[in-house]
Amino acid sequence: MVVVERRKRKGPILTPSSLPCLGSMPTINITEGCAHNCAYCYTQGYRDYPGRGRVILFDNIPELVRAELHRKRKMPRRVYFSPSSDAFQPLPEVLDVTFETMSALLARGVEVAFLTKGIVNERFGALFAKSPASVYAQIGITTTSQRLCGMLETGAASPAQRLQVIEGLRQIGLTVRARLDPLIPGLTDTADNLRPLLAELSQRGVQSIAASYLFLRPPFAQRLSEQLELALGSDSAVGTWSWQSFADGVGGGQMIGPEERRSRFDWLGCLAAEYGIDVHVCACKNAYLAAGSDCQIAGPPMEAQLGHNAPLFDGLV
Ligand code: SF4
Secondary structure, eight states, X not given: OOXXXXXXXXXXXXXXXXXXXXXXXXXXXXXXXXTTOXXXXXXXXXXXXXXXXXXXXXXXXXXXXHHHHHHOSSOOSEEEEOTTSOTTOSOHHHHHHHHHHHHHHHHTTOEEEEEESSOOOHHHHHHHHTSGGGEEEEEEOOOSOHHHHHHHBTTSOOHHHHHHHHHHHHHTTOEEEEEEEEEOTTTTSSHHHHHHHHHHHHHTTXXXXXXXXXXXXXXXXXXXXXXXXXXXXXXXXXXXXXXGGOEEOGGGOEESOHHHHHHHHXXXXXXXXXXXXXXXXXXXXXTTTOTTXXXXXXXXXXXXXXXXTOOSOOOOO
């Protein structure tokens, strides 16, 4: 049961992101909190995280976006949804706000990029079909196992539903990538788990995936650890590595060490190649390993068209 609380957003919406992987692209979070309730969700450590089972919906975002676009002399090229939530949560009121916001952007020629673990329904399919070249989708998926998914991502779409989303979006002409993030060592990065997933992706024409490993932060480390132990027991492969042996990562979090990660990514690259799939490593979380790599979380890079460091939009006028 998820409680939705409506609020009004204040201030500008189309502001540049400070996240390095998104460049200076504007990003929109339709909500604070997320009904997908992933056990590893890093937003659980955010100051404005509303708590499990509670979602704050900013229902005036479409009107704010329309007003900002109306005032701008130069449109942003592309807008990304949603760095700290998911635009496709299974909540009708959230989907309505997402739909209106994306419609407003696309109507003004602004591209839309998103990463989701939710269901992108027919209404969105019909919207995206009008301008498929303006929409960039990444579908988060690390397993075809409903059991694992139900344990790690309790409120998200099932793996089968996410594969259907990939298929449906590809059928209307979108370039769709899969995002294998976060991989959990010994659990979701095994051949037993990945081979069926890569086969399903390949069958649906996915030729490129992005990957990154679990980035562990104190606010959810305990919850995730307990959940895994409970569900998998001590004889699972997960029991062979220790949360405490993670190396220090950026921002106070922890990951498996860089050399271990390098060899696991190399192995994944070889495995995926068997299915005709390229692997792109997320450079934000793997700077040392993936310099120059682009996981295209928000679609293909735009620098070539805009000039390096060119502003994507000119701010309010
Ligand atoms: S879908 Fe993303 S934002 Fe939502 S709970 Fe999962 S990790 Fe967090």
